[in-house]
Amino acid sequence: METQHIEVDILVVGGGTAGPLAAIKAKQKAPHLRVLLLDKANVKRAGAIAEGMDSVNNAVIPGYATPEQYVKEITIANDGIVNQASINAYATRSFDMIKELDGWGVKFEKDETGDYAVKKVHHLGSYVLPMPEGYNVKKVLFKQIRKVGVEVSNRLTTTRLLVGEDGRIAGAMALESRTGDFVVIRAKAVVLCTGAAGRLGLPSSGYLFGTYENPTNAGDGYSMAYHAGAELSGLECFQINPLIKDYNGPACAYVTGPFGGYTVNAKGERFIRSDYWSGQMMLEFWRELEGGNGPVFLKLDHLADETVTKIEDVLHVTERPTRGIFHEGRGVDYRHDLVEMHISEIGLCGGHSASGVWVDENARTTVPGLYAAGDLCNVAHNYMLGAMVFGKIAGEDAVDFIEGKEHALVDQEQIENERERIFAPLAREDGISPTQIEYKLRRMVNDYLQPPKVTAKMEIGLKRFAEIRADLDHMKARNPHELMRAMEVHAILDCAELAAKASLYRTESRWGLYHYRTDFEGRNDAEWFNFVEIRKGADGQPELFKRPVPPYIYPIDKSELYGYDAMRIESEELAA
Amino acid sequence: MSTTIEQDFKVSIIVDHDKCIADKGCRICIDVCPTDILIHDAGDGKIKMAYDECWYCLPCAHDCPTKAIKVEIPYLLR
Numbered sequence: 001m002e003t004q005h006i007e008v009d010i011l012v013v014g015g016g017t018a019g020p021l022a023a024i025k026a027k028q029k030a031p032h033l034r035v036l037l038l039d040k041a042n043v044k045r046a047g048a049i050a051e052g053m054d055s056v057n058n059a060v061i062p063g064y065a066t067p068e069q070y071v072k073e074i075t076i077a078n079d080g081i082v083n084q085a086s087i088n089a090y091a092t093r094s095f096d097m098i099k100e101l102d103g104w105g106v107k108f109e110k111d112e113t114g115d116y117a118v119k120k121v122h123h124l125g126s127y128v129l130p131m132p133e134g135y136n137v138k139k140v141l142f143k144q145i146r147k148v149g150v151e152v153s154n155r156l157t158t159t160r161l162l163v164g165e166d167g168r169i170a171g172a173m174a175l176e177s178r179t180g181d182f183v184v185i186r187a188k189a190v191v192l193c194t195g196a197a198g199r200l201g202l203p204s205s206g207y208l209f210g211t212y213e214n215p216t217n218a219g220d221g222y223s224m225a226y227h228a229g230a231e232l233s234g235l236e237c238f239q240i241n242p243l244i245k246d247y248n249g250p251a252c253a254y255v256t257g258p259f260g261g262y263t264v265n266a267k268g269e270r271f272i273r274s275d276y277w278s279g280q281m282m283l284e285f286w287r288e289l290e291g292g293n294g295p296v297f298l299k300l301d302h303l304a305d306e307t308v309t310k311i312e313d314v315l316h317v318t319e320r321p322t323r324g325i326f327h328e329g330r331g332v333d334y335r336h337d338l339v340e341m342h343i344s345e346i347g348l349c350g351g352h353s354a355s356g357v358w359v360d361e362n363a364r365t366t367v368p369g370l371y372a373a374g375d376l377c378n379v380a381h382n383y384m385l386g387a388m389v390f391g392k393i394a395g396e397d398a399v400d401f402i403e404g405k406e407h408a409l410v411d412q413e414q415i416e417n418e419r420e421r422i423f424a425p426l427a428r429e430d431g432i433s434p435t436q437i438e439y440k441l442r443r444m445v446n447d448y449l450q451p452p453k454v455t456a457k458m459e460i461g462l463k464r465f466a467e468i469r470a471d472l473d474h475m476k477a478r479n480p481h482e483l484m485r486a487m488e489v490h491a492i493l494d495c496a497e498l499a500a501k502a503s504l505y506r507t508e509s510r511w512g513l514y515h516y517r518t519d520f521e522g523r524n525d526a527e528w529f530n531f532v533e534i535r536k537g538a539d540g541q542p543e544l545f546k547r548p549v550p551p552y553i554y555p556i557d558k559s560e561l562y563g564y565d566a567m568r569i570e571s572e573e574l575a576a
Numbered sequence: 577m578s579t580t581i582e583q584d585f586k587v588s589i590i591v592d593h594d595k596c597i598a599d600k601g602c603r604i605c606i607d608v609c610p611t612d613i614l615i616h617d618a619g620d621g622k623i624k625m626a627y628d629e630c631w632y633c634l635p636c637a638h639d640c641p642t643k644a645i646k647v648e649i650p651y652l653l654r
Contacts, residue, residue, distance in 0.1 A: 177612060216610050
């Protein structure tokens, strides 16, 4: 085990979706700079879109939608708690990004005239652009990474950021998960693109890696940003998804909806107006399951054979292509069988809900020189295309930030402390395996944090998490691979504690099931129409505070703001 | 190190060793796996699944130049 020292201008952590764009755009803007893109896996197949993507969920394409419509839709979808400037920064760049990706070779669905074939899935507007041949996205991005000369380093699990003596970002430290090398990277700016905290709750299958998110996304970025002093936002706004039961992947209603598929209860009745993923929709889904009307299914058996074949040609080749193998194993055929759905375990994700590292419209966190983009940042409902746009914004802004700056000075103690923390589990003679600690931790997350949120449960949860924190001093790893898992357990525990504390702090209910508190039913706009923020206080403990919602660019009438509440289809309508 | 890893239990990533060209130095499946669970067993020269951490995502199968890999859904999910 050696120590490697690397010095670059801009470091991008995470080679999935936002990261490649951050690195490409920084390098395009300033070809003379050293830009390093690293990943704990392999950039070629890293991140949530390792096997591509089946649709753009939030395309803002002229003729179908305007930035104003989109910003309003997401404001309403997220119960008003958004920074419209950030959503607008995405919306105004959305179409240009689609055109650029199209030029690079990403295939989007077009109609016979060559226009993009946008579909309606959201409650109000039309933003879904199918990608039936979207399996090659990563290969297209990798070609660009090579073309512009971004440096790439794989199998590096970043564990902590380096903060300079002047409070500026100074780089990061990482574990090489095959050789066990300790890697110290000095950089003038760092862009964190480490994805969601997708290994937070335990899937009901009990399988640790049976997650919706790519399980490499263990919440490392949330933990690193927090320990570097950055502000985290909306950690009480959980990610909970309607997924194929047991398989725990998307069904996927965004793909099937435009073809005529929809969600039904055990009686075969529709109960939600829109299959677009929102907390309000998830609340109705949960009520249906808990109220004796479950199971809930995705219904496709009424569709024509050739339509089902088209759906299979998307769902079984891209994003999560093992969907086909899973259905085959159980003898499920969309033509005559319903697909049983369930509610996922919790996670933290900016891209699907709104829980992430706080960034402004320039992707800047509250630590100078530190950026966040993609599922890790708190730009609500930003999805794949938003990750790419915010990656671009971050990469380009980082080039301006470092202009005329030297590397920040770092005290050696920071580095020595981290080396000690990382390698402690390897040095121990014996102890508890990372897998066992992770299993117990994530089971406790399910027991105490899965909504509906109950104050007494979350308080017990925090006690259990504190006990598990003490257990970390007895964690044993036998090789660098297990050491990577051990470091991930540290990050998962940070996410669990911060999510519990943020949830306890917001004493109201909001975002449907995402923050449904039985002790505090209903929204309380007078006190809680703001962001809940969390950062590491001077005493080393989490510090919670409110951040006001910035004035809207596109004002929304109070009568429209909670439009997503009207998600349930009432029985009179069904009768009519 | 020339240890041979015994695989007593069925794993969900199945390598057809007749098709696999690991003996020619190919390590593509090991390289592309997001969770880094495939290893080259220096003892018998075979590619094996070393950790029960499969996301059943398929890059190993799709990127294999000889199509030697079959991925099954992990038993707990089937």
